[in-house]
Amino acid sequence: MSLVLGAFTMGLILALLSLGMLISFRMIRFTDISVDGTITLGSSVTAVCLASGMDPWPAVLLATAAGCAAGAVTGILHTRFHIQELLSGILVMTALYSINLRIMGRSNIPLLDVPKVADGAEGLVAILAGAGGKIDLLGWPVPIADVAAFVSSLLICVASALLLRYFLLTHLGTALRAAGNNPQMARAQGFNHQAAVVFGLALANGLVALAGSLLAQYQGFSDVQMGIGMMVWGLASIIIGEALVRHNGIGLMICGTILGTILFRLLIAIALRWGLNPNDLKLVTAVFVFLALIAPALGGRIKARLRQGDSHAGS
Template sequence: MMVAFFGAIETGIIYALMALGVYLSFRVLDFPDLTVDGSFVTGAAVAAMFIVNGQPPLAATILGMAAGFLAGCITGLLHTKGKINPLLSGILMMIALYSINLRIMGGQSNVPLLNESTLFTSITGLWNGFGISQPVNQFLSTIGITNPSIIIFALILTLVIKFLTDYFLKTEIGLALRATGDNKRMIRSLSANTDGLIILGIGLSNALVALSGALVAQHGGFADAGMGIGMIIIGLASVIIGEALFGTKSIARITLAVIGGAVIYRIVVSLALRVDFLETGDMKLITAVIVIGALITPKVLESRREKRRRLRKKAELSEAAAAEEGRNQNAST
């Protein structure tokens, strides 16, 4: 049970990078980008092929991230320069990437990495080289953490990306990017290049998605052409859950909420799959139920709070009216 729990946390932290990318496109730019399902696989495919061909895992991961950035920029160009609807731009790029990803993987639908050196095997080897690693591993294994180096590395990397995202969104370009998502006409009237900002924003979004895909491929030991199906829903679920549970008062809080939402989503899915009548094939159904719950629950809670506020105000008005009536009766006597 605890092994599955910490495994879900580990996976959730890696997928949080994808959720941060979805947050940039959907929340910051207000751009419904469906490229995510394709660029996730692009990052995995590029990283896997470079690793299989003997390239360093770090360089392969960075190249996978760059490929995702390029895919996002093309989506942005289709929308801004081609004047194609943003939703349709993402769909077209997602469809194109399916064939491109197969080409990248040499026509194979699956590229195994089990016998290759990856970022995670390198980190594990480095960790095991420390004298303290053996007793620490033995202690942590008693609570369900089988490989602490992976979860520590994933957490550090995700937090670094989170802080870089926070910093970027507070820079002049980042503020212009946020303003473009809020009111494109207003920021254009201030002579800002909104087309360039949209292209940059969608590119960065898909770069994070591709980075997540590259890490997931190395963590799981394979890159698969179908591994990106439903990624946009998982990313949105993470964003919605995080915002509902942790709030949206500041950029730093929102990005942390997105990471928390990705971890909670994975934990919920892991727990749901342990129910006897649910199977792995039900994962999409579970995701849909989680998203529906995350969307409806805040509205139901807000409706109840509003109802309580109205009842409280009505009670206060009744008390005030009763007190006024009592004063009038005393004055008449």
């Protein structure tokens, strides 16, 4: 049960990463590679702040703001200096590797005996659980700290999702989506498409850094390598989410992305339990994303083949 709860908590935290990527990859249609760097930026800033004794919430806000700034830089590189999307992201990601090392001062900071955002929830859960240090979940005893991490992640994820849905349905959010869907139309309606890219990437990477911040607190450490492959994980989650809900309105897309991320984490947890070598995880994910990307074309071909088969059978 601890395993499942852990997968859910991890899924809820990484759902923020997927939601950020939903904005960059799906709303403003920008293939933003810098995600691998900004999630680590979020965790680095948080680790340094917490280790130096700062309160957890200001630390989370600071990490999010740092992510926004990094996203804006990627956007400015692309719009102002006309560097290709992918290259802008790669430049920022590469620069962030050094910046993250600079911020932390070393490659790894443990976060064991520091206050965290889950502490508030832990007090609440402890009251509910009474004495004993364990809480009964569907018959399994689970440590209070795990439940608290789950509850706080759930609250932050739901709050972020609601805020994001509201924003995307405002005038500004609608214009942002239009700019991604049809830049020519957005310009003809007086909306600055380039500003939309910078703003959208700032928003997206703010969410990614928020995910990094919570991840560092949940895992109990920040590591300069932790961002590697995160973009592909996020993309895989978005794809699973789209398979779950299709394109049906903003609210459903957001729900789908969150569910997709959780489902993806559960699948990974199961695969690892069955003995998948953790070193192979990124390869498996990459193959999965590849298959998901070619699936529509492949499906069409198979359908065509079947139809051909039908006509043969008929004649």
